[in-house]
Amino acid sequence: MLKKSMKNLPTPHKWLITAVAGFLFVLFLLPSEQASAYKNTSSTLEIGKRYSLDIKTQNIVAEETAEIEEIENRQSFKVKSGDNLAIIFKRAGLSPQETYKVSQAGTEAKKLLKMLPGDSIELDINQDGQLVNLFYSYSATETLAITQNEKSEFVSSIQTKPVDTRVNYAQGSITNSLWNAGRKANLTDNQIMSLAGIFGWDIDFALELREGDSFYVMFEERFIDGEFIGAGDIMAAQFINQGETYTAIRYSDGNFYTPEGRSMRKSFLRAPVNFKYISSNFKPKRFHPVQKRWKAHRGVDYAANRGTPVMAAGDGRVIKSAYDQYNGNHVFIQHGEKYVTKYLHFTNRKVKVGQTVKQGQIIGTVGSTGLASGPHLHYEFLVDGVHRNPRTVSLPKAQPIDKKEQANFALVAEQRLEQLNNSKRIMLAMN
Ligand SMILES: [Zn+2]
Structure with missing residues (x-):
């Protein structure tokens, strides 16, 4: 095809094409050190056998690492009692000017005034000993980030980690106290207190608890990046006290109601x-x-x-x-x-x-x-x-739930009761 069409082309064009083709040919040949090594053994390659390829990548890797090191050297500083930003910066070898610039990095930077002993801040310091970035995780989910913009000014922002909520269940049977039964069921102290609070209008936990009383709890657990960070709210619970069953469903208003929609809260x-x-x-x-x-x-x-x-x-x-x-x-x-x-x-x-x-x-x-x-x-x-x-x-x-909420509550209650009952069956089967 190429030869055929070249016949019709004027001579200077032929030269040009020949030159380009030649150039491309040379280009293909140049990195052929590896390719030829491969070619030489290609006739005797065996399946399943490893052949080393002499690829020179070391220089590139070394260069990249050097570049990162030049930009940042992250260090963690624990906030001690009596510390403030200036003291910590001094410890990090940073100048009072940098302390000032960081403290002026927008309204969010004011969070640095409220650092508590035991907190820690992360500082990225470059090879010249200058601050590049600052990170302060003031809660499990939120981090204050102070970074430089393109004009080399410090700006603050809040980075939020999404919290993943999962549902878990627990059940317990009273053998000597609610505390012991709760602990045995792996409930936290707060959850045991909540449980007693939810049913505190119906059951006298101080005097009316009996051996064989039992409870079932459905609650939230919170995770960040797949890591457990703590138990959340109780979503539904059931307490059987001296043969009588009390059931409570949490609604979006944060209050607990019976499945029929009456408040657990009483006079x-x-x-x-x-x-x-x-x-x-x-x-x-x-x-x-x-x-x-x-x-x-x-x-x-x-x-x-x-x-x-x-x-x-x-x-x-x-x-x-x-x-x-x-x-x-x-x-x-x-x-x-x-x-x-x-x-x-x-x-x-x-x-x-x-x-x-x-x-x-x-x-x-x-x-x-x-x-x-x-x-x-x-x-x-x-x-x-x-x-x-x-x-x-x-x-x-007790007061019934607001009329406007009744239909929606009924759906929530039905769903949670079903979940609670399913978990009860599973837990009973495992016992
Ligand atoms: Zn008395």
Whole structure:
């Protein structure tokens, strides 16, 4: 083809083409050292045998490494107590001018003023001892980056790592305490506290827990770059207390509801003392000392260390905060028209008469003032002026979820319950 068409071309063009072709031919031949080595053995190549190729790459690699080293030398500096940016920069051999320039690198740079002992910052310092980049990871997900722009000015930005959320399940059975059962189920202390908080309006974890009570929890776990960074919120949970099943579903408003959409939150907490402070919150099966004692003194006793905080069982107003020789330091709270709660034997009272209190607010601390053999809270619950057992009295019904949210909540609840029940089956099968 080429020869044929060349015949028709004027002579100077022929020369040109010949020259180009020759040049290309030389180009192909030049790097032929390797190629010819290959060619020489090609007739005797065996399958599965390795043949070394003499490729000269060392120079290139060395050059690249040298270039990176010239740009940066990353060093990590731990923030010590009493440190600030200037002190750390001095330790890194950087100048006060660089400290100033970095501190002026935009509003995000102000985060460097809030560095805490134990934090660390990463500094890229070049061979001339000048700062190139600064990185400060102030949380598991966020890093302040101070880098140079094309005008060699320092600019700040926040780099955020995406958090990956996965669902996990746990189940436990009470053998002696909620703490032990929770730990055995690999729940964190926070998760055990959350669990007690979710069901704290229905179950008196201080006194009503029994051997054989059990729980199932569905919760989130957070990961960054595939690395576990911590447990997230409980999404759904079930607690079986003395044969009765309580189920809670977390909704997007952060509150927990029954599967029917009633708030888990109620007018009164079952116990005005956090279970973790109670000296003996576990009672063996078929033993109900509180009920036996109930008739004798019209109240519930929670034995706890002196100084243990006591909470208001519900929103209300303090109608009495006083001392006498029988009740010791005592506080009475009126809740609406119908209900009064009484708390006796405090070491310290934390509220005054006429004061409005919120459910869960600390109103005093456990003590043994008045007629008390040892430090404990004596708690009474009155309905229309009559003493009632706070754990068996029927209480005002909890608020249902907002009407606008009902349909959506029903979907969430159905889905989570199904997940929880599936996991329950799997966990039971594994036991
Ligand atoms: Zn008592």
